Each structure stands twice: as C-alpha cells, then as structure tokens.
Amino acid sequence: MMMGYSSAPIGARENSEKDVISREAQSPTATRERPQEEPATANVKMRAGDLRAFFGKAEVIKGISLPFPENKVTAIIGPSGCGKSTFIRCLNRMHEVVPGARAAGEVLLDSDDIYAMDPVRLRRRVGMVFQKPNPFPTMSIRGNVLAGLKLNGIRPDDPDGLAEKTLRQVALWDEVKDGLGRSGMSLSGGQQQRLCIARTLAMEPEVILMDEPCSALDPIATARVEELIHELQKQYTIVIVTHNMQQAARVAQYTAFFYMGELVEHDETNVIFTRPAQARTEDYITGRFG
Amino acid sequence: MNGIRSSYVYRRAVDRAVRAACVLAAIVALVPLFLVLYYVTVRGIGGLNWAFFTELPKPVGEAGGGAANAIVGSIQLVGLACLFGIPLGVLAGVFLAEFGQSFFGRMVRFAADVMAGVPSVTIGIFIYALVVLPTKQFSAYAGGLALAVIMLPTVTRTTEELLKLVPEALREAALGLGVPQWRTTLWVMLRTAAPGVATGIMLAVARVAGETAPLLFTSFNNRFWARGLNEPISSLPVQIYTYAVSPYEDWHRQAWAAALVLVSLVLFLNVAARVLVRNRVRSR
Numbered sequence: 391m392m393m394g395y396s397s398a399p400i401g402a403r404e405n406s407e408k409d410v411i412s413r414e415a416q417s418p419t420a421t422r423e424r425p426q427e428e429p430a431t432a433n434v435k436m437r438a439g440d441l442r443a444f445f446g447k448a449e450v451i452k453g454i455s456l457p458f459p460e461n462k463v464t465a466i467i468g469p470s471g472c473g474k475s476t477f478i479r480c481l482n483r484m485h486e487v488v489p490g491a492r493a494a495g496e497v498l499l500d501s502d503d504i505y506a507m508d509p510v511r512l513r514r515r516v517g518m519v520f521q522k523p524n525p526f527p528t529m530s531i532r533g534n535v536l537a538g539l540k541l542n543g544i545r546p547d548d549p550d551g552l553a554e555k556t557l558r559q560v561a562l563w564d565e566v567k568d569g570l571g572r573s574g575m576s577l578s579g580g581q582q583q584r585l586c587i588a589r590t591l592a593m594e595p596e597v598i599l600m601d602e603p604c605s606a607l608d609p610i611a612t613a614r615v616e617e618l619i620h621e622l623q624k625q626y627t628i629v630i631v632t633h634n635m636q637q638a639a640r641v642a643q644y645t646a647f648f649y650m651g652e653l654v655e656h657d658e659t660n661v662i663f664t665r666p667a668q669a670r671t672e673d674y675i676t677g678r679f680g
Numbered sequence: 681m682n683g684i685r686s687s688y689v690y691r692r693a694v695d696r697a698v699r700a701a702c703v704l705a706a707i708v709a710l711v712p713l714f715l716v717l718y719y720v721t722v723r724g725i726g727g728l729n730w731a732f733f734t735e736l737p738k739p740v741g742e743a744g745g746g747a748a749n750a751i752v753g754s755i756q757l758v759g760l761a762c763l764f765g766i767p768l769g770v771l772a773g774v775f776l777a778e779f780g781q782s783f784f785g786r787m788v789r790f791a792a793d794v795m796a797g798v799p800s801v802t803i804g805i806f807i808y809a810l811v812v813l814p815t816k817q818f819s820a821y822a823g824g825l826a827l828a829v830i831m832l833p834t835v836t837r838t839t840e841e842l843l844k845l846v847p848e849a850l851r852e853a854a855l856g857l858g859v860p861q862w863r864t865t866l867w868v869m870l871r872t873a874a875p876g877v878a879t880g881i882m883l884a885v886a887r888v889a890g891e892t893a894p895l896l897f898t899s900f901n902n903r904f905w906a907r908g909l910n911e912p913i914s915s916l917p918v919q920i921y922t923y924a925v926s927p928y929e930d931w932h933r934q935a936w937a938a939a940l941v942l943v944s945l946v947l948f949l950n951v952a953a954r955v956l957v958r959n960r961v962r963s964r
Contacts, residue, residue, distance in 0.1 A: 487855055489781075514858030524849040528871050538857035541867055586853070593857055 435460035435627040436481065436516075436597055441495035443476050443485055450476050452651040453495065458597070463619060463628040465642030465659065467635055469674065473651040474631040475521075478599045481629065482516040483509040499597070514538075517595035521602040523582035525574030525589070531557075532570040534585055538593040556592045560584040560618055580611025587618065598622065600630040604637065616641050635675055639663050647671045717943065724940030727933040732941075737903055737919075743930055747938050749905050750919040753820070754942070756906075757899060757915050758889050760824025765831035766881055770870075772832070773839025773877075778865060780840065789840075796833035803829050804894030812898060818912040823899025827888040834887070838880025842873040875957040882953040886946045892917035916942045 436458040443451035451473045458464050466474045479485040480493045483504060497504045504512050525534045535553045539546055546552045553570065557563040562584045566577070574585055583603060590598060600619070604612040619628060619641045632638050638645050639659060646656040647668075655662060655671045666672045731746045738745030772788065779785055807826040812818055846869050854864040870877070899913045901922060906913040916938050923935035 482856065484852065484856060487852070510858050510860050512858075513856055517858075518852075518856035520849060520852060520856070522849060524847070524853045526850060526853065526868060526872070528874075537854075538859065541854060541857065541859040541863050543863075589853075589857065 433460040434458065435500070436629075437498045438477075438481070439496040439498065441477070441480055441493065441497060443473070443480050443493045444491065445476075445488070446490045450651050451480065451493075454648070454651075454653045456646055456653060456656060458627055458629055459644065460627050461623055461625070462644060463623050463630060463642040464644040464646065465638035466629065466631045466646050466648060467633075467638050467674075468648035468654075470633070472648040474648050475601050477648065478518075478601055478629055478631055481597070481599055482513050482518055484513070484518060514542075514593050515595055516597045516599060517590035517593055519583070519587050519590055519598065519600045519603045522606050523579055523586050525577075525582050525585050527573065527575050529574060530571045531566050531574050531577070531585060534574040535588050535592050537589055552592060556588045559591055559621075560588040561614065562588060578611070580607050580614060583607060583611065583615060584618065587615070587622075591622075595626065597627045597629065600628065602631050602633060605633060612637070635663075647674060649674070720936065720939050720943055724936040724938075727937030728940065732934070732937055736905070737934075740928065745934075747914075747916070747919055747934060747941070749902065750914040750916045750938060751941060751945075753899075753902070753906065753914040754889065754916040754945070756820055756909070756913065757823045757827060757895070758885060760820060760909070761827030761831055761888055762881075762885065763828075764825060765828035765835060765884070768828070769832050769835025769881075769884075770839050770877065772836040773843065774865060774870065776836065776840040777843035777869075789837075792833040792836045795829075796837070799893075800826075800830055800891050801893035801897075804897040807894065808897040815910075817910070818898060818900035820899055820906060820909040820911065820913040823895050823913065823915070824909075826894040826898045827891060830888050830891060830894065831881075831884040834884040835881055838883075839870075839873070839877050842876035842880065843869055845876070846872045878953055878957050882950055886950055889946050889949070890917055890942060892921050896921075916945075 434457045438454055438456045440453045440455055441451055442449060442453050454473075454477060456464075466477065468474050476485055481497055481504075483493075485491050485493055486509075493505070499507075499512070499515065504516075526537055529537055532550075532553050533540070535556050536546070536549055539549075539552075554563060554567075557566065562581060565581060566572075566585075569576075574582065577585060583606070587598075587603075604615050607615065616637065619630065622628060630638075630641065642659045644656065645659040645662040647654045647662065647666075647670075649670055655666060655668045657667070662671060663675060666675065672678075731744055732748075733746060733751065734748050735744070735746035736749055737747065772792070776785055776789055776792075780789060804826050807822050807829065811822040811825060815822075850868050850872060851864055854868040855861070859868070895915055895918050899915060899918070901918045902912045902914045920935045920938045920942070923931040923938065926932070
C-alpha cells in the first residue's frame with residue numbers, strides 16, 4: 391500500500407488523507423478501524439481524489455474521493471441518478487466520450503494520474519463491462535473474445551489457445567466450444583454477458599469496471615456472473631455498480647453508498663449493511679427511500 | 681346489442697375496403713415495372729445474338745454489327761464513377777454521422793440533400809464546363825466524374841443514416857476495450873452498417889448506370905473502341921438514345937437489344953449485391 395502512496399504527487403497525498411473517510415461520515419465512526427488502514431490486506435490499486443463530473447453545466451459528481459483496494463471487489467450502490475455509472479465511467483475516461491461531458495479532479499492508477507494518460511492505453515488497463523450485453527454482431531464468438539486485440543491490430547501468438555483460456559475463465563467454454571464460429575448474438579443474454587467479460591479479460595486489464603452487469607440477466611445467469619466475479623478478484627481489482635443490495639453484499643468486500651452525486655459512506659461491506667454510520671445509508675439499505 | 685353488432689359489421693367492411701385499396705395500389709405500382717420488363721424483353725430479345733456482344737457497330741446501311749464497345753464502355757464508366765464516388769461518399773457519410781452536429785456538418789448535409797435533387801443534365805453541363813472545356817475533349821474520365829457526382833449524395837446520406845442506426849453500445853464496447861476512435865468507427869461502426877451501406881451503394885450504381893443526359897456532354901459517344909480513358913467512349917444509354925432517334929429499322933432493333941442488356945446488367949448488379957451481403961452476414 392505504501393508504494394501506492396509514496397510516489398503520488400503532493401496534492402494526491404493531501405487528498406488521500408482527507409478521503410480516508412468521506413467528510414460526512416467522519417465523526418461518528420472515527421474510532422472504527424478503516425479498510426484503508428489495513429495495508430496487509432488492502433493495497434490501493436486505484437484511487438479517486440475529489441473527482442467531479444459534469445454534463446454541460448450540471449455537476450453530477452460533486453467531489454468524490456474513494457480508494458479501490460487491489461484484488462478486492464468494491465461495490466457502489468445508491469438510488470437511480472445518484473451518479474454511480476457516471477463515476478465509474480470516469481475511472482476509464484469513458485465519461486468524456488459523451489458530447490458535452492467532462493471531469494475534473496484526480497484518479498490515480500497505481501501512482502499515475504489517468505487524466506495525464508492516453509485514454510486508449512488507459513482503457514486497455516482498466517476494462518469495462520456494460521449494463522446490457524453488447525457483443526459485436528458482425529463477429530463470431532471467437533472473434534468477440536479476440537476483438538480487442540484484433541481491433542487494435544495485435545496478433546496473439548496463439549489465438550485459439552487464448553480464446554479457449556479466456557472462455558474457460560468465464561466458464562463459457564463448455565457451452566460454446568462446438569460453435570466458436572457462430573455469431574455472438576446467438577447466445578442467451580447471460581452467455582452474452584460472460585462473452586463480454588471474456589472479451590474484456592482477453593485484453594489482460596488490471597482493473598475491471600462493471601456497470602450493473604446483471605441488471606439485464608435472470609437470477610440464474612446473475613448467480614453465474616457473481617460466481618465469476620468471485621473468481622476474478624483473485625487476479626483483478628473489480629469495481630461494480632449495482633442496484634441490487636443483496637448482490638453488493640454477496641460479491642463485494644467494500645461498499646460505497648452514493649447519493650445525489652456525493653459519497654455518503656464507504657466501508658467494509660458487512661459494516662455498511664449491519665452498522666452503517668449514516669442515517670441516510672441505513673434508510674437506503676432498509677428500503678425506506680430510493 | 682344491435683348497435684354494437686352493426687358497428688362491428690361496419691368496421692369489418694371498412695377493414696376489408698382499406699385492405700383491398702392497399703393491395704390494389706401495390707398492384708398498380710408494380711404494373712408499369714413489369715410492363716417495362718416485359719416489353720423490353722419481348723422487343724429486345726430478337727436483336728440479341730453473339731455478334732451483339734462481340735462486334736462493333738456497323739456503318740449505316742450495313743446489317744448486323746453489335747454494341748460490344750458500348751457494353752464495355754458502360755462498365756468502365758460505372759467503374760470510374762464507383763472509384764471516385766464510393767470512397768468520397770462513404771467517408772463524407774462517416775463524417776456526417778460522427779461530427780455532423782457542427783455548423784459545417786449541417787451545411788454538408790444540406791448541400792447533399794440539394795444535390796440529390798439537381799437534374800442530372802445540369803451535372804453533365806457542370807462537368808462539361810469543369811473538365812471537358814479545359815481539356816478540350818470528351819473523355820471517359822469526365823463521364824465517370826459526372827456519374828460520381830450524381831452518386832455522391834445518395835451514398836453519403838445512406839451511409840450517414842445507416843451509421844446512426846448502429847447502437848451506441850457497440851461504440852462504447854470498442855472504446856472500452858482500448859480501441860482508438862478511428863478504428864472503432866471503421867471496423868466496428870461502419871462494419872456493422874456495411875450490409876445497408878452496400879445496398880445504398882448498389883441503388884446509386886443502378887441509378888447512374890442508366891443515366892444518359894450527363895454522358896452526352898462528357899463521355900459523348902464513340903463508334904469504335906476507346907483507346908484510353910481520356911477519349912470519348914461509348915455507353916449503353918447514349919447508344920440507345922442515338923439508335924432510338926435514328927430513322928433506321930435495324931438501329932431500332934439494336935436499341936431494344938441494348939436496353940435489354942442494360943436492364944439485365946442493373947438487375948444482375950442488384951441481385952449480386954444482395955446475395956453477397958446476405959451470405960457474408962450469414963456466414964458469421
């Protein structure tokens with residue numbers, strides 16, 4: 391963890407001290423041990439510092455600081471329109487693809503500011519899985535898995551081996567091995583989503599962002615994707631946005647609760663769900679609003 | 681109860697009447713097409729023989745001869761038009777779909793829409809003034825250019841419209857994989873829209889293959905083989921026109937035969953494009 395800090399610029403260090411706990415959440419829980427203070431288990435892979443995002447003049451993320459520990463799953467929950475999706479789209483600079491959208495503040499990957507990086511290179515390190523499965527309709531299953539490489543003009547040494555390995559990683563191999571040449575669109579929704587995850591994995595990212603990856607899936611497909619997330623965290627740092635609080639509780643070690651573009655509370659998942667520090671968090675997770 | 685029953689009968693009668701009207705309209709719309717095909721086939725088939733496809737036209741008064749130079753010329757002209765028109769049109773369409781919300785983009789779109797309505801003879805005169813007068817000769821290049829200008833608006837606008845139909849999710853998927861924007865546009869967006877774009881191109885090609893007026897001012901005509909693309913060149917539409925207005929019975933027969941060949945060529949191009957596109961989509 392210290393490595394992640396030590397090479398960060400001065401501004402980042404100040405931020406990181408401030409964001410150990412979000413401002414609102416500070417006082418009542420000051421004595422509780424925070425996840426960020428456990429270097430043995432939580433090496434910070436990625437860190438947002440006072441991140442702000444805008445659509446035109448509207449500020450939809452109002453200065454959020456949040457760490458993402460390595461090889462852990464961090465869930466972001468909150469009511470619709472609270473800025474969860476916008477927030478994670480800032481983490482691989484997909485937010486700015488929308489006309490009129492921009493972001494301010496800082497996001498560190500290891501100790502590098504992602505806003506000083508080439509977005510194309512950044513997105514190879516920080517992959518993304520979207521809400522609706524979106525395989526490329528013009529490509530086969532195999533083609534979809536290798537799409538990121540092929541579209542970037544990279545020729546893997548052993549494309550078939552890579553396709554098999556990646557499809558095994560997402561537990562899709564046995565279901566598709568006899569029809570790798572079929573269209574990606576011929577799969578069921580859950581299979582398509584796992585194909586999209588495979589496509590992301592083939593790029594060998596370090597961080598995987600998942601924007602409500604199960605909201606278009608049935609409960610069985612959801613369970614499979616959750617199992618997969620559980621496996622993937624051994625190798626990747628995962629950030630998942632979800633509407634489903636049970637899902638957050640099942641897959642994530644850390645949970646952040648967003649409301650109206652602000653971070654209300656961030657802690658270990660079991661703390662958030664059993665002893666939240668903020669009344670608003672408690673109201674939300676018990677279903678009193680949102 | 682009675683009121684409901686009678687209104688039901690009434691509604692059913694209206695439904696049938698409207699349906700019959702639609703079918704009738706469809707038939708009326710198709711009748712001219714089939715009449716043209718039928719008439720051209722019946723009148724043209726008699727003039728078709730091996731010589732028609734292999735020989736040059738004979739001088740007036742001599743029987744026989746063919747239109748080989750016109751057939752090849754037409755193919756060359758349309759080929760040139762595709763060479764100039766397709767890359768330009770597709771790229772302009774990509775520009776409009778990706779950056780078309782700017783003032784310049786709106787201007788380009790407006791210009792394309794206006795161009796689509798410009799009579800083809802005007803475009804012929806335009807190329808005549810722009811190319812034929814300065815170079816002091818009719819040429820295949822000038823003809824191809826005129827046809828390309830006629831193709832351009834159709835190709836541009838269909839490309840744009842079809843690109844807009846490709847879901848944004850695919851763009852995001854590609855960008856999210858760290859694919860640069862230009863590769864995303866070309867290999868994901870345009871690739872996904874390709875079958876539709878190809879159909880649009882084929883329609884444009886079919887249209888220009890039958891254009892006569894602009895060629896009269898640009899590629900003119902040639903009773904012999906053109907020795908190069910910078911010479912006047914024969915083409916089926918112009919040949920049909922020349923033969924049809926002539927007083928010779930033999931030339932009239934040749935005109936019908938040429939018309940049949942032209943119609944078949946366009947039909948073949950259309951069917952071929954559709955089959956090709958469908959097979960490529962299915963093989964995936």
